[in-house]
Amino acid sequence: MNIKAICLGAAIAFSPSVGIAIAGTLDEPDTMKPFFTDASMKTMKPLKEFKHVFMAMPAEKQEAMKNECAGMRQPYTDFCANVNTLGGHN
Numbered sequence: 001m002n003i004k005a006i007c008l009g010a011a012i013a014f015s016p017s018v019g020i021a022i023a024g025t026l027d028e029p030d031t032m033k034p035f036f037t038d039a040s041m042k043t044m045k046p047l048k049e050f051k052h053v054f055m056a057m058p059a060e061k062q063e064a065m066k067n068e069c070a071g072m073r074q075p076y077t078d079f080c081a082n083v084n085t086l087g088g089h090n
Helices: 003-013 016-022 029-035 047-056 059-070 077-087
Strands: none
Touching (some): 029 047, 047 077
16 A cells, blocks of 8 residues: 555544544533533533433433443543433443
8 A cells, every 4th residue: 555645544534624523412512501500611510400401401412422421532521420420321
């Protein structure tokens, strides 16, 4: 194989536009805002309120969050810990 072709393929695969295509439920501000107490989304609601918001979501959104949190990534560590607790993925 041609090294140039391999490098070009790798560069395209890791380009910022691909990162946008992978964006999921956790990257949707409208979905995430209800879980936080402040507009900057830095302070999460206590688990009891978090659970109330989570359980009020459609089952499809809950499942999408659980799936994304199963492959947990930064900066969602604390958020996903709550989702995993509620979703039974302790």
